[in-house]
Amino acid sequence: xxxxxxxxxxxxxxxxxxxxxxxxxxxxxxxxxxxxxxxxxxxxxxxxxxxxxxxxxxxxxxxxxxxxxxxxxxxxxxxxxxxxxxxxxxxxxxxxxxxxxxxxxxxxxxxxxxxxxxxxxxxxxxxxxxxxxxxxxxxxxxxxxxxxxxxxxxxxxxxxxxxxxxxxxxxxxxxxxxxxxxxxxxxxxxxxxxxxxxxxxxxxxxxxxxxxxxxxxxxxxxxxxxxxxxxxxxxxxxxxxxxxxxxxxxxxxxxxxxxxxxxxxxxxxxxxxxxxxxxxxxxxxxxxxxxxxxxxxxxxxxxxxxxxxxxxxxxxxxxxxxxxxxxxxxxxxxxxxxxxxxxxxxxxxxxxxxxxxxxxxxxxxxxxxxxxxxxxxxxxxxxxxxxxxxxxxxxxxxxxxxxxxxxxxxxxxxxxxxxxxxxxxxxxxxxxxxxxxxxxxxxxxxxxxxxxxxxxxxxxxxxxxxxxxxxxxxxxxxxxxxxxxxxxxxxxxxxxxxxxxxxxxxxxxxxxxxxxxxxxxxxxxxxxxxxxxxxxxxxxxxxxxxxxxxxxxxxxxxxxxxxxxxxxxxxxxxxxxxxxxxxxxxxxxxxxxxxxxxxxxxxxxxxxxxxxxxxxxxxxxxxxxxxxxxxxxxxxxxxxxxxxxxxxxxxxxxxxxxxxxxxxxxxxxxxxxxxxxxxxxxxxxxxxxxxxxxxxxxxxxxxxxxxxxxxxxxxxxxxxxxxxxxxxxxxxxxxxxxxxxxxxxxxxxxxxxxxxxxxxxxxxxxxxxxxxxxxxxxxxxxxxxxxxxxxxxxxxxxxxxxxxxxxxxxxxxxxxxxxxxxxxx
RNA sequence: GCCGAAGUGGCGAAACUGGUAGACGCGACGGUCUCAAACACCGUUGCCCUUAACGGGCGUGCCGGUUCGAGUCCGGCCUUCGGCACCA
Numbered sequence: 017x018x019x020x021x022x023x024x025x026x027x028x029x030x031x032x033x034x035x036x037x038x039x040x041x042x043x044x045x046x047x048x049x050x051x052x053x054x055x056x057x058x059x060x061x062x063x064x065x066x067x068x069x070x071x072x073x074x075x076x077x078x079x080x081x082x083x084x085x086x087x088x089x090x091x092x093x094x095x096x097x098x099x100x101x102x103x104x105x106x107x108x109x110x111x112x113x114x115x116x117x118x119x120x121x122x123x124x125x126x127x128x129x130x131x132x133x134x135x136x137x138x139x140x141x142x143x144x145x146x147x148x149x150x151x152x153x154x155x156x157x158x159x160x161x162x163x164x165x166x167x168x169x170x171x172x173x174x175x176x177x178x179x180x181x182x183x184x185x186x187x188x189x190x191x192x193x194x195x196x197x198x199x200x201x202x203x204x205x206x207x208x209x210x211x212x213x214x215x216x217x218x219x220x221x222x223x224x225x226x227x228x229x230x231x232x233x234x235x236x237x238x239x240x241x242x243x244x245x246x247x248x249x250x251x252x253x254x255x256x257x258x259x260x261x262x263x264x265x266x267x268x269x270x271x272x273x274x275x276x277x278x279x280x281x282x283x284x285x286x287x288x289x290x291x292x293x294x295x296x297x298x299x300x301x302x303x304x305x306x307x308x309x310x311x312x313x314x315x316x317x318x319x320x321x322x323x324x325x326x327x328x329x330x331x332x333x334x335x336x337x338x339x340x341x342x343x344x345x346x347x348x349x350x351x352x353x354x355x356x357x358x359x360x361x362x363x364x365x366x367x368x369x370x371x372x373x374x375x376x377x378x379x380x381x382x383x384x385x386x387x388x389x390x391x392x393x394x395x396x397x398x399x400x401x402x403x404x405x406x407x408x409x410x411x412x413x414x415x416x417x418x419x420x421x422x423x424x425x426x427x428x429x430x431x432x433x434x435x436x437x438x439x440x441x442x443x444x445x446x447x448x449x450x451x452x453x454x455x456x457x458x459x460x461x462x463x464x465x466x467x468x469x470x471x472x473x474x475x476x477x478x479x480x481x482x483x484x485x486x487x488x489x490x491x492x493x494x495x496x497x498x499x500x501x502x503x504x505x506x507x508x509x510x511x512x513x514x515x516x517x518x519x520x521x522x523x524x525x526x527x528x529x530x531x532x533x534x535x536x537x538x539x540x541x542x543x544x545x546x547x548x549x550x551x552x553x554x555x556x557x558x559x560x561x562x563x564x565x566x567x568x569x570x571x572x573x574x575x576x577x578x579x580x581x582x583x584x585x586x587x588x589x590x591x592x593x594x595x596x597x598x599x600x601x602x603x604x605x606x607x608x609x610x611x612x613x614x615x616x617x618x619x620x621x622x623x624x625x626x627x628x629x630x631x632x633x634x635x636x637x638x639x640x641x642x643x644x645x646x647x648x649x650x651x652x653x654x655x656x657x658x659x660x661x662x663x664x665x666x667x668x669x670x671x672x673x674x675x676x677x678x679x680x681x682x683x684x685x686x687x688x689x690x691x692x693x694x695x696x697x698x699x700x701x702x703x704x705x706x707x708x709x710x711x712x713x714x715x716x717x718x719x720x721x722x723x724x725x726x727x728x729x730x731x732x733x734x735x736x737x738x739x740x741x742x743x744x745x746x747x748x749x750x751x752x753x754x755x756x757x758x759x760x761x762x763x764x765x766x767x768x769x770x771x772x773x774x775x776x777x778x779x780x781x782x783x784x785x786x787x788x789x790x791x792x793x794x795x796x797x798x799x800x801x802x803x804x805x806x807x808x809x810x811x812x813x814x815x816x817x818x819x820x821x822x823x824x825x826x827x828x829x830x831x832x833x834x835x836x837x838x839x840x841x
Numbered sequence: 842g843c844c845g846a847a848g849u850g851g852c853g854a855a856a857c858u859g860g861u862a863g864a865c866g867c868g869a870c871g872g873u874c875u876c877a878a879a880c881a882c883c884g885u886u887g888c889c890c891u892u893a894a895c896g897g898g899c900g901u902g903c904c905g906g907u908u909c910g911a912g913u914c915c916g917g918c919c920u921u922c923g924g925c926a927c928c929a
Contacts, residue, residue: 209924209925210925210926211926250845250846251845251846251923251924254844254845254924255844255845255923255924255925257844258843258844258845258924258925259924259925261925261928263928263929265929281929282928282929283929284928284929285929296929331927332926332927336927360927361927362927362929363927363928363929365928366927366928366929367928367929368929370929371929372929373929374929378929379842379927380927380929381929449928449929450928451925451928571923571924572923572924574924575924575925608923610922613922644853644854644865644866645853645854645866645867646853646854647854650846650847652853652854653853655852655853657852657853657867657868658852658853658866658867658868659867660866660867661865661866661867662866664866664881665865665866667881710853710854710855710865710866711854711855711864711865713865713866714854714855714864714865714866715864715865716865717865717866718864718865721865781861782861783860783861784861785860785861785909785910787909787910788860788908788909788910789910790861793861814896817896825909826909827909828860828909828910830860833860833861834860834861834910836860836909836910837909838909838910
């Protein structure tokens, strides 16, 4: 990365300019001044109660890392800020808050590495972030700042947990969970990426532990259905649909011979049920111990132990393996005996943790059958099937064979018929299965919100009474994770030992802390209500400001924060705390900035700080450059190669204003100039609403290029240019606004309006084609009659040369765009 | 493997519902200014052929199709990025 420091303002040029009574644009001389003025005059604060046209403009609050804001954050926040600034100029009372998602493994791991206590570390980081955000020139309402590690905030995170608990949506249960051996804590499924820890990329193992879960699966159907109407970027909706993973099928069971038990399983292919030649249970399946025959016990025990020790990645990549349990089940449809195996390709957490194996029609079962020499029976015939053995599993639909009364039916009809039969027998039922699983929220770490639960020998699990919140996170010297299922807080006796709120006897506190995503699942509800100490959010303010009008953030949270916060909002709605069930009216995903093709991160050593650019070019130039150099929703590879172009543009705008100030008298605004003015306003206004900031800036560049050609400038041209630019470059426009003696602040002015009629071109260029090839371009008045334009087109010498002697068989006319002569031959 | 997005000059990128491909900017080249340089400003800049001038051909990842006309629509590939991944 090379920074080009340019001397725009050398000693010589300065003195020359002074003679001309012209000044030079020097960002460093104006930015601090206006930042102070904005703070003194509170222009970005909102009267939350009196606001007439409330508009909640939200950006994703960041994790305040020690490295400070990087260029990717700046890119994201600038776009959101521009949007908020335009809305404000359009007459809305824009509320644009900011905060810090400062609990969590990331902060804690860093604190461990640096050997600084997170309480100290985070405070410093937050201060640094706040300063950098202020320098960026955002219109944040700083009086509503939120910090998830502040007891005044997490008190209400605990309150939220208690409400969920009372509602039966939070429960502690034993389950196989994802364990990160490096972070030494459990993780939610959403935090496991391809079998690895989201934070440190260590391969995940599984443990059976008593853990707290939030029952997000109760809301699976609603979370899915609401996606049909919320106004969100399609990418995110798709990601959520896939994650929820709804599938319809049949749940049924095969009785186990010689016991009263049966194996329950789910299948999306009831049409293949006659092809079952064995069954497979997950090694962790509850029935394994019960049904294993004595002669198979050693083999089974050994296999189970080995499977449990493997990482998720190993279990996925390894060859299919399994062991026979010695037990048999009976297929009720054909009364066949089928052997029951265990195998680690069947996952305990998917469906019922057991499958009917149909090797002929499932690739995984096919491989398994081949390996252990189990029978493969075709029951769904491919269209070209001659009755022989299959070389590989046939997984598509077909015609049923070897399936008794269902022979000859098509797959879909057969599925339907088989489900009906099992339903009427009472041995099966239609079921909807989801891929989504409950949200695991316990963490065996220190740096998080304590779970407000107390265990009493007599009273059992007891909630901390709401008036005793918050359960404060104690300062402990040794906050290192223990590596066992115990959290560091378990070692802090003064924290653990308490009394039971119900019976008063000695009791123990829960020592796990909450997943950070619980903290962030409701922060947008807190922002408008930061003034309240006695409740998480006020009803009136919440009704007035929520749901969020515009939320801009990264796609990386598609199935984490964005799914969790929808769930929490729905649950609070159902408990009567909120009148709405979707938190964000509109969500737009911005792109990700990368550097040299790699994601920006400290570990890659490719952090680019905005500070260097603040110093070399000013915050305005950085903002405008980031917005100009590509699409906001796509992001891309960051390079500062073109920053000089944007810098030049801002200098030109400055010089234009200076020229205007120095000019004598004022010219008439010609009709043509008037039209260009309206056209520019229209382009910028429309592109902003679609977050196409790059083309906005291009339009303003074109406009200023045009103004530069003028002998003299009209006041409306100068004013409009400053106003249009104001959301993008707030400092320099404030300065220029003052320089033309307008009232403070430019950011409180009305957004320029355009007249659609005036924005239209009067003269248009019409392409004249012969057989689809453009041969000439002619000028015509906009809205001309077809006959007139065609006549004009025919007169063109170039067109005539191409027409030659050929006969025109067809003439296409597209008003104001083109004429196409189609000739014969 | 499945789902999603995208492939356009030397580079970042534009292009409304199928209608002048390359706006805007970077870089490069030429010029003005300067003792000189930097800055600034003016001009040229998709590729190829050709001309004194005019002109002509090709061109939006590849192959094909629809259409008077395709960057845009359809079919089939290739590549890149993102997401999910033994989901039964």
